[in-house]
Amino acid sequence: MPEQITILSAGAVSPGLLKVIEAFRRETGDDVKITFATAPELRKRLGSGESADVVIAPPELLDDWVESGKPQLADRVTVGRVGVGVMVRDGAPLPKIATVEEFTQSVLDAASIVYNQASTGLYIEGLFKRLGIAEQLEAEITRYADFSAVRDHVGKGRGNEIGFGATTVIIESAGEGLNFVGPLPAQIQNYTTYTAALTANAGEAGRALLRYLATPAAKAIFTAAGIE
DSSP states (O other), X not given: OOOEEEEEEEGGGHHHHXXXXXXXXXXXXXXXXXXXXXXXXXXXXXXXXXXXXXXXXXXXXXXXXXXXXXXXXXXXXXXXXXXXXXXXXXXXXXXXXXXXXXXHHHHHHOSEEEEESSHHHHHHHHHHHXXXXXXHHGGGEXXXXXXHHHHHHHHTOOSOEEEEEEHHHHHHHBTTTEEEEEEOOGGGOOOEEEEEEEOTTOOXXXXXHHHHHTSHHHHHHHHHTTXX
């Protein structure tokens, strides 16, 4: 009989993961329920004892979970890595971001800078400090809990707003009021790796799903969605 599998996952991999799960459902008939959350929210949920068959998160978050005395994770599979991208609303002039110098000037010229309070936003805040422009930008920065709020802010903007997010979710939202400008310049790009881990709650269907995530077919779907 078909089984139900539960997944607790970081949102950055959602564009590829949803398509992979759709293919897995067609092959197996198993029902898969996915809950997406930011990395801080994942940490909070796992810390409070929320259960799932498979958890997809940065490996350091999974390591912290195990080290805190929570149940050991059985097997792990690397899903891929996701970089940071730049977005503006449809119709807005595209900022120049090909080099670090162009990127820095475009950010300084922006009327508003928008990002989340999760992994991407934490990296951007550190980047502004390294570039020596954090104090100049502080008054223009708006931080939101998740990407959906960032997307709505930028998409409904009227001025020179620049938003940041995982490249995957920006690409997925292109055409919905957003324009994907491109990834950060290579010299200042940051990649977050995401790993799928099997928990002690998982049954055979969960183990089958984890194996499926490592197949060439699944990897091709992830790559097409911008997950390297």
